[in-house]
Amino acid sequence: MIRLALLSCWNPYHTRSFVRDLVEFPEARLVAVWDDDHERGTAHAAEFGLPFEPNLTALLDRADIDGVIIDSSPAQAASLIELAAQAGKHALADQTLAMTLREAEQVASHIRRANIRFAVDMSLKRWPVNLAAANAARSGALGEVTCMRVRNAHHSAIAATTSFASRFLDAPYGVFSDLGAHGLYLTHDILGRPDAVTAVVSRFTGHSAEDNAVCVLEYANGTIAICETSYVAGQSPFAIELYGTEGSFLGGGANGIHRKLLQPSDAVVRAYGMEKQAELARDASEMPDAAEPSTLSKWLEAIELAKKRKESNGSSAPNNELPAEWNARLDDAIALAELLEALYLSAETGRKVYLRDFE
Structure with a gap:
């Protein structure tokens, strides 16, 4: 036991x-x-x-x-x-x-x-729609990914009836370190470590911690990623988008309900290619039936x-x-900490932050 x-x-x-x-x-x-x-x-x-x-x-x-x-x-x-x-x-x-x-x-x-x-x-690495997005990127079906977008948000800070505690909004770290962390590790999983980050945050509810935020991640090859997160977005569906030189992948939640584990029945997936459009769409829609x-x-x-x-x-x-998987898990956790530090520094100073400054 x-x-x-x-x-x-x-x-x-x-x-x-x-x-x-x-x-x-x-x-x-x-x-x-x-x-x-x-x-x-x-x-x-x-x-x-x-x-x-x-x-x-x-x-x-x-x-x-x-x-x-x-x-x-x-x-x-x-x-x-x-x-x-x-x-x-x-x-x-x-x-x-x-x-x-x-x-x-x-x-x-x-x-x-x-x-x-x-x-x-x-946990969001296990969502079928995110597994499908990663598969689309790694298979080469999209060509070289030039842009990625992830949105993960809910409305708990403004809901009429909510169990959302004030401690989440009066803490040193806000939505970036909670809902926003999911988008960061999903982006890192697919694109790797960025060169630089820029963060924009707001405090819609007037509390000390950010409750509405977005960041832009820049990569050495010219790829850009956008991660959006919020505590003040009513019925906001989860979204993950990949845009590449040969096609695009659009996935997300259909109903705007926030869950720790998005079910295949909650999700929508669309894919677009050039001459391979039919093949790409078919492959992208075949999400795993169950999470890992x-x-x-x-x-x-x-x-x-x-x-x-x-x-x-x-x-x-x-x-x-x-197994190498366990050391990789720790490396992923360290990478997320580095991204969060860079984002909060960017939000505080109002400038772009280069990750090489932390080396």
Whole structure:
């Protein structure tokens, strides 16, 4: 049995999603909840039928806990992941590893040194429409991609009835680090690391954190990517668009309903080519029927394998002996931290930021 603790319930939508998803894995179960906001943590622990532990050190010292799921604010994620690694606990983080490149690399060093199984849940990579977009780009059907656009937005900050907490709008980091992070890692997955970024943000609701934002990413070969995100967009459908030298891919959500996992039935896909238009359209419309295995399932599998190896050999496999996928996951998390740091610097200074400045 894999025994897990939940560290922070910052985003109730994601917290409940993790708890709900764990029901599908009889080999794992949550045994405790911690939150720096004791009132919030106690309430969620009661909702999930779990004990609340107010002392984080005591929780991480427990020998019966194998790993932790971290659903904290973006500003707190790095410190919690580092503490989990120092305690030898496997860790699954929600979206972000850190908010700066230096911080991300520091945490990554702790992860590697502790030889824990670590993953960041980048859930939109598993959406069938995004898998189809990546397939279209990598197959060469579009030629060379010259422009990419991703939009991920909802209206929780302005909805008449909403459970959207004010802490999301009064935090140091706003929508870029939440909904906007999805567009950034999707863009990085397809186009790689940009040369420079420019960010524009607004505060439509008047709070301290940005709630409406867009960024432009520039690449060495001339490709441009646009990522849009917002907390103040009513019924805004998800969109992912790729424009290439030989064709275009347009995909997205049909109904404007925000979900953690977009279903094939919610999505629309269109593709356009030149003389290959019919073939391209047919290929692009054949989205996967189901999403790839979740990060949670792969993480639990890795923990189980590590436990079995430790029981038989006395130690788990070092991270450099794991499949390349696991090191790639950590590299992706570091890349996202670098992008977020550059975007917030651009938003603060009002200028273009070159990523080479962080090297």
